Amino acid sequence: MTSPSEKAPPAMPSRAGAAPPDSPTATPGPGPSAAASPACSPSFSSASSGRASRLRYGAVATGLLLALAAAVVAGLALGSVHIPPGEVLQALRPDAPPGPQRTIIVDVRLPRVLLGAVVGAGLGVVGVVLQALVRNRLADPFLLGISSGASTGAVLVLTLGVGVTTAVAMPAGAFAGALAAMTLVYGLARRGGSMTGTRLVLAGVTVSYIFTALTTLVLVASARPEHFREALHWTLGGLGSARWDTLWLPGAVLGLGLPLLLALARPLDLLLAGEEGATVLGLDVSRFRAAVFVLASLVTAVLVSVSGAVGFIGLMVPHAARLLVGATHRALLPVAAIGGALALVVADLAARTVAAPQDIPVGVLTALIGGPLFLWLMRSRSVEGAVR
Numbered sequence: 001m002t003s004p005s006e007k008a009p010p011a012m013p014s015r016a017g018a019a020p021p022d023s024p025t026a027t028p029g030p031g032p033s034a035a036a037s038p039a040c041s042p043s044f045s046s047a048s049s050g051r052a053s054r055l056r057y058g059a060v061a062t063g064l065l066l067a068l069a070a071a072v073v074a075g076l077a078l079g080s081v082h083i084p085p086g087e088v089l090q091a092l093r094p095d096a097p098p099g100p101q102r103t104i105i106v107d108v109r110l111p112r113v114l115l116g117a118v119v120g121a122g123l124g125v126v127g128v129v130l131q132a133l134v135r136n137r138l139a140d141p142f143l144l145g146i147s148s149g150a151s152t153g154a155v156l157v158l159t160l161g162v163g164v165t166t167a168v169a170m171p172a173g174a175f176a177g178a179l180a181a182m183t184l185v186y187g188l189a190r191r192g193g194s195m196t197g198t199r200l201v202l203a204g205v206t207v208s209y210i211f212t213a214l215t216t217l218v219l220v221a222s223a224r225p226e227h228f229r230e231a232l233h234w235t236l237g238g239l240g241s242a243r244w245d246t247l248w249l250p251g252a253v254l255g256l257g258l259p260l261l262l263a264l265a266r267p268l269d270l271l272l273a274g275e276e277g278a279t280v281l282g283l284d285v286s287r288f289r290a291a292v293f294v295l296a297s298l299v300t301a302v303l304v305s306v307s308g309a310v311g312f313i314g315l316m317v318p319h320a321a322r323l324l325v326g327a328t329h330r331a332l333l334p335v336a337a338i339g340g341a342l343a344l345v346v347a348d349l350a351a352r353t354v355a356a357p358q359d360i361p362v363g364v365l366t367a368l369i370g371g372p373l374f375l376w377l378m379r380s381r382s383v384e385g386a387v388r
Contacts, residue, residue, distance in 0.1 A: 057331055060324050064338040068117070071345045075113040076105050078349060080357050107244075115242040115250070116348045116362075117341040119307045120317075122254045124340020125333055126296045126303075127314030128321070129261055132268045132329065133289050133296070134200055140315035141300040144200070144293075145181045145207030147311075150304040151235045152211045152218070153177020158231055159222045170234065171246065171305040178301030181207050186293065196275075200293065237310035237363025239348050246306050253302045257295060258337060264292060265329035272327065310363045312370025313340055313347075319374075 076088045083091075083101055091102040092110075126141045133139075141147070157173030188203035189196075215235070219228050267288055270278040275285045304310075321336040344362070347369070351360040 057325055061335060061338065064335065064342060068338060068342045068345065071342055071349065072113055072117070075116070075345055075349045076109050078353055079104075079109065111244050111247055112239045112242040112348065113345055115247055115306065116239050116344045118247070118250045118254050119239070119303045119310065120313055120340040120342070120344025121337040122250065122257070122299055122303045122340070123310065123314040123344070124317035124321070124336040125258060125261060126300050127340075128318040128329065128332055128336045129268065129292060129296050130314070131318055132271050133292060134198075135271065135274070136201065137319065138315070139201065140312070141296070141303075142208070142309065142311055142314070144185050144204035144297065144300075145211060146178045146185075146297055146300045147304050147309040148208040148211035148215070149181025149184075150174040150178040150301065151231075151309060152215045153180070154234055154305075154308075155215050155218050155231045158234075159218055159224075171249075174305035175301055177211070178297075178304055181211055182294070182297040182301060185297075186290070190290065200289075234308045236361035237308040237366070238351075238359070238361045239307055240359055242306075250302050250306050253299055257299045258333070260295065261292075262330065262333055264288075265333060268292075268329040308361075308363065310344065310366055312366045312374070313344055316370045316373055317343055 073085050073088055076092075077083050077085050081101075081104055083105065087101060088105055090096055091099075091105045096102055123141055127139075130141060130143070131137045131139045151174070153173040153176045154170045156177070157169045185200070185203045185207050188206065189199040191199065215231075219231055222228065267278075267283050270281050270283050271285070271289075273281070278285050317336050317340045318332070321332055321339050324339075325331045325335050344366075347365050348362045351362040351365050354360060354365075
């Protein structure tokens with residue numbers, strides 16, 4: 001016989017599928033288990049996190065778009081002649097009567113503001129792409145010598161007197177010089193059928209010095225001092241020569257280039273894992289880097305040919321965009337485009353109004369603002385580990 005204390009306890013009724021008490025999935029205490037709780041389900045948590053991320057991204061993009069719209073209206077309203085924002089919106093209507101204010105807004109300020117938005121968006125996007133290609137977040141569109149090549153081409157056109165109107169001839173010469181610099185950088189960086197980010201940076205710095213020396217030599221050899229003044233204003237960057245007939249080319253290039261670069265977001269993400277990791281994941285790194293380098297260089301060449309050398313937009317905007325939305329390129333590229341447009345429109349507005357009626361080259365302001373900001377970012381712990 002067995003004593004009552006030695007008898008087995010009566011079996012407790014259990015539900016089908018319930019885990020035994022000593023199972024790792026069991027939870028002590030009454031009520032449903034944690035594994036069955038929707039609030040603790042991994043899929044529920046992932047979906048909730050995804051929704052929060054999309055809401056945050058939407059809020060950031062919407063905020064930037066609203067800020068860009070406000071900057072555009074301010075750029076049309078402010079200047080040597082101040083026009084109230086309400087009258088600006090009235091003048092933009094198709095049925096608005098002609099008059100001095102409509103001429104100032106539509107024929108003078110609107111092309112300049114739109115060109116600033118296009119150039120800023122393009123430089124922001126190209127900066128993101130080039131930093132991914134060379135895996136160095138200190139890179140920017142002018143690191144590859146394209147700006148120096150464009151300056152040399154424009155100065156040659158100016159000093160030789162090629163063409164009748166500089167509005168057409170100088171951008172054409174700048175574009176030719178930028179293409180020459182791009183070809184030279186590509187040839188120097190490509191060795192043995194491959195191209196590394198280190199060789200690309202070194203080739204870009206070398207070509208930049210060469211074309212800068214050529215530009216200085218051409219200006220020194222010129223016997224006309226007005227050439228030096230005009231060339232200096234162009235190389236410092238500016239949007240004062242914006243006209244409706246100069247907008248179509250950069251607008252078309254940005255409209256075609258941005259979707260292409262967005263389509264390459266996943267391979268750009270793979271490059272962040274390093275060349276070996278990207279190759280293991282199926283990416284032909286050398287071929288991809290060469291193709292995207294050519295595309296980014298062509299976009300930069302077109303932008304520089306109409307705006308001059310505007311620095312720090314392609315360097316600073318990608319950093320700010322990463323702080324807002326992270327490093328995934330599908331999210332990063334659109335935000336960089338909007339942020340670049342906003343940054344250059346605001347910078348050009350300041351260049352027109354800070355010392356009015358004097359028009360300060362916008363490249364001077366972007367350098368004065370972007371330089372200290374970049375030094376602050378380099379010292380910030382939030383990006384210290386991201387600058388490679």
